[in-house]
Amino acid sequence: MDDLRQRRETDRQPPLARYDALTALPNRVLFHETLRKIIAQARYGQRMVSVLTLDIDHFQRVNDTLGRASGDELLRQFSLRLLQCLRVRDMIARLDGDEFGCILDTPEGSEDAGVVAGKLREALRRPFTLSGHRIVLTASIGISVYPVDSADADILIRKSDSAMHCSKTAGRDTYRFFAPGMNAHAMERAACENGLRQALDRGEFVLHYQPKMALSAERHMTGVEALIRWNRPGHGLVAPEEFIPILEQTGLIGEAGVWVIQAACRQIAEWKRLGAGEIPISINVSARQFTQGDPGHDVVQATHESGIDPRLIEFELQAERALRENGIDARLLELELTESSLMMHARRTIDAFARLKATGIRISIDDFGIGYSSLAYLKRLPVDVLKIDRSLIANVVTSRADAAIVTAIIGMAHSLDARVVAEGVESAEQLDFLRMRDCDEIQGYYLARPLSAGEISRAILAGDLSLVPAER
Template sequence: MSSTAPTILIVDDEIQNRKLLEALLRPEGYFTRCASSGEEALASIAEHAPDLILLDIMMPGMDGFEVAVILKANPATSNIPIIMVTALDDRSARLAGLNAGAEEFLTKPVDRAELWLRVRNLLRLKAFGDFLQNHSVILEQEVQARTADLQRFRSAMDATADAIFLVSRNTMRFVEINATACSMLGYTRQELFDSSPAEIGEVSLEALENSYDNIIAGQKIDVLVDTTIRRKDGTYLQVEVHQQAQKSGNDWIIVGVARDLTERKESAQRLHQLAHYDVLTGLPNRTLFYEALKNALIQATDSDWLLAVLFVDLDHFKNINDTLGHAIGDELLNQFGNRLVQCVRPRDTVGRLGGDEFALILLMHDESSYPTLVANKIREVLREPFEIQDQEVTISASMGITIYPDDATAHETLIKYADTAMYRAKQAGRDTYRFFTAQMNAEVLARHDLEVALHKAVENKEFVLHYQPKVLLKSGRIIGLEALLRWQRPGYGLISPHLFIPILEETGLIVRVGSWAITTACQQIGQWLHGAIGPMQISVNVAGRQFIEGDLEGDVLKALLDHDIPADLLELELTEGSLMVNTERTITILKNLKTRGVQISIDDFGTGYSSLAYLRRFPIDKLKIDIAFIREVTTNPDDAAIALAIIRMAHSLKLEVIAEGVETEAQLAFLLRYHCDQIQGYYFSPPLPLLELEQILLSETLDLVGMADSNTERQDELPITFKSAPQ
């Protein structure tokens, strides 16, 4: 209700009447305004609505009835109470007034007390009516706001990817459900309202009531459960449900938010599969294999059983990948995995550790011959070729075996020892198996020490080059030298390359050391070239890895430039094996170097598998007959035939040929007779340290006396003397 004084509009064409009414009302605390006609009254009301109108009926122009009808027809003014003031006192006038909308009547002359009472009552009614109207407007606004809130809440609920259920504890029925819940379960909203949570869950109504009561009892706790719910089609869904209880009057509402776990479970399973199983073969991978071995060891310890670890590595698998392609290589690994599984009992474990490495765990009660049995079975199943993409592929495997508890008790040691034994099987010629022995371990440790020492040797520059002369048979003069690496190992003296070159190659250190050998040889050529000795060709051995990993071409060109030497004074000696590795890159490097004038020689020729036709792809100048054929060239007809064939083939291809490892006069005679171009061996000189070699070069004491003009047809007639004794 308004706190200011009410305003009363007095409408009368007679000024005395207006004045009289004003005089009666003002002392009562009312504001008054006056209008002298119906039209003026309507204009005044439109401008500012009064709280009550005293309306004369009989007025010129628009009369009181008309004014009342207009005001009551307008919603903005319909609630203003009207008291009609009239001299007319007949019943029909009163009825017409009421019909026009007037609330009360006063008859002129107006009775003061009646006026005050009627005015007061009507104003009270008006105030109450106003209050009701305002209140209902507010209520309506509130309802609208709530409805909009609810709509937003519904939309948000429906938009979430989780299913939301509101359940009344009293009725145990759904009171609200979002769209996701409907789609997740395959029900319509109404179907869910018609059912109960107990009907779609996996627990009974009683159990559900208990669980809700527990939630209510600890109402602040957000309860999370993994459960299954049944879809309309009868299938079950794995869900994770968060539940909370909310008080609602006398009831509790359980708010449940359910998340579909299918995808999460599937991706967790996928992750687990990826993390523990090898994608190619489906076998346990290294991680799972190690886990399985740990568990098997516990089982073996508890049951006092034996356990064997078999390490299996395919022989020359890389060749299959290189020649037949990775797709065939992968399929071979897959099929091999299947065959391995067939070789063991169900309780044994087969895993793929990576690449072409597989491993087996064999649990044995007391059958100590079982590992041998399995190893032989594996060899046997490999006799059958693999059928891959219409190709028959044959492969063998090398295996190493360790036994728990005899060899070791820790899982990692067992695998390491099995690997060591496998390596031994490879060394023994492949396609076989070896049991681990303590001796192998000592060798592994020694080998490890050697690796560490070699790393230090590279850092501390502990390598030197020795040089072995090469003699041109026609002239009997030294026409070149082979640079041979020696390791001055502190405390051990001079170490032969046989003992460390393979390790340098395996560790990759050969790339740095090989590069150093080339630089040192070129530096030496440069020193001699500009000194008393003059031009002297040096050949340097190059390992296969230098073509793949290092910058062989860059190293050679830099060394030639740095020491200002003609390229043909440097010769590179490559084994057949190194030519087989990464062929295209090797050919490119060799061709580039050959174009510059660098000489290329094939070392140990005859021991590899390459045909001469294959070798013709490479820009070769010279072949070196392997020492293995020279050793018995005078006693073994086969070796003699091979040596001879190599000399003839080389000459027919316009290549020079050199024999290495010549120790005897008889060997020399043979090679002279069959026109081998050059000779290298203890017969003339062993590899020598720089200073000794320089003395020989300067004094030319290494001479084949009379050889140039000797009769080369008869070996026993060769008048050769050698002035430098072999070591």
């Protein structure tokens, strides 16, 4: 009798293979099976069915800052919040990672799906509580509709996913219905991602270098900023704003970042060999390079007791290794991290930057003036350079507010013994304004566009550019 009761209980339990272990929601397998059945039923009743794909915006930041355990807890809370917004006859599933799917019976038409998507967005804006932290989430949502977009379950899911990615492109925290042309966008993104996965092995990345010019004299270059380009087969040079976000979203930014450091150090050595001098190079560093990676066992072991994140140590080792292998003086390498990224990871990067600076590497805060820097953190950071964001420079001669902000940044930086570089200088009026405020260096098309490594060396050897040390 007990055996029979136990078998009945087992029969009533859901098959584990069709449910997500973390959230207890249906998984992708059950989601697909259910959608096929609902479509078959809707075909006879001539009803509409809507498929929603939701992706949490910037979810990786939670894992990066609070840890994977907090990320898992957030996914559980997120799942419950979604369930509270839907009707009993609707279905919610966890498809993969931070991606969820919904199946809605929408007899009144696709407008119902838009209403539900709006309710989901509003519900998610209420803060979640994690380990004493209040987290506000947004989600990007894509919607496809049976039978308008397709009568095939797999195609409907793909189309809702395409619409979701268009929501991401539109700025996140919104929803989009599938529309013709989105498939082409999704296919291009997939092709771009696949191409990037092979770009390093194929040697398709190249560096261009934009000179940083001293304001003390004309044509005097203090160094260059390395700007990565992708020489994509069949497309030519692809600008970084088109592929850097994909590198970050796919986790490839760490490998690309290591390549940039190594390539820059090799180029410094090559310029010196050609007689162009020791040209300092500044490199843009993504915050993801400090929060991902696969550190070796010895690194993990060495940092376990000290409480230092081994991924930070791994990044330091990569930089030091590139300098050592190319025989480069560390003072010729400058690392740039944006103001917003730096503040997001301030506690975890202050010590790492201090150790890097101790080796002689220079530290720069990029896009300064538009983020949310804490002055308390700023005075603790071992900063050598503040780079004023180009959006402030653009209106510096027409906006009293921007002029006042730029003037204040220059004064504050100098009081901290940091140099100031103004980005995006494109007119003589901007140049004169910055010279009168004692700005140290400028970058921009007014004096120099990004150049290839060969163009830099030829300009110096021909006397068109003079290399001078950056001083403060």
